[in-house]
Amino acid sequence: MVTHPDTRRTETDADIISAACRSPERFAAVFDRHYRHIYAYAARRLGPDLAEDVASETFLVAFDRREKYNAAQPDARPWLFGIALNLIMRHGRAESRRYRMLARTAPDEQVAAFDNLVAGRVDATLVRGRLATALARLPRAERDVLLLVAWAGLNQQEAAAALDIPAGTARSRLHRARQEMRKALGADNVGSEA
Template sequence: MHSPEQTREQRFADLYDRAYTDVLRFVQRRAGPERAEDIVHEAFLITWRRFDDVPERADDARAWLFGTARNCLLNDQRGQVRRGALEVRLAATTSSSTDAEDDLISRRVDLAAAWRRLRPEDQEVLSLAIWEDLPSPQAGRVLGISSTAYRIRLHRARLSLRRQVETTTSSVQLTEIPATE
């Protein structure tokens, strides 16, 4: 029979093994690869310290970890803002693409531009649904709200993204009209 501390250590090790990759991806999508591992390690350190607060069920523990990682990420972002170190990265595209690739690239650029104009709260709600594939109850727990409130926010965020994409597409089409001489 294991001592309570050994059981705690084994439960933590099991949680780490099951959730580390998901939590790393969660943070990478929000912070980029250069900061993600540090933030995830901070989240797991907090998890170890507060392990008695972690839910027993694996899915609930995963959502709890996402919430902890999100808080660590927000703390990291506040620190970066204070230091003035926020950067925006743009992906380069090749000039040897086909019309279909050009259209796809154009749509991705439109979506990326629309995404940047979304409020951070809307980005977070959409990210939990799309990238983390969390059901409403767990996504609500990550944000500290009810599943109903989460679904309402998700609906509003989707509408907002749709409006932003339409605005981006309209403005791009206007700028593509050649000037008459």
């Protein structure tokens, strides 16, 4: 959060966005706070080639819509991730290709040059293909909730806000997605822990 020199209080995203309606240059603070998180999320979903475009466009859209921002929401992350998710959905084929490529990548190709890696990293590499396959098979609605929670670091309520769905719907989608991920990892007997 930004401390405003005149008031010595910490400004929320809502404060900054509201001020940006009068002084557009203030929106840069929202960009500075959240760009790297939006970029990192887009890169995990689409790869680095498209991530910069999606992250930049997210902030262009947000800037254009700043006057419509719900000032009752102090944290703009769910709003920004919702915009990013809509842009990512436009690149659905690229995301699917990425998951298929990750699933096809043979573990030997990943590990051969790094014989001295720790066992945990080797195990993670071996599991990556199964996870990518499971992600590709998930219905988009479940995958979006799961990745907003797992990769963007949003909680269930924030993911629901980003997707503009009820919290209960987000919770049930997340539960189903987690079950599928457990199956992909061969942890079917873990069952009821979500």
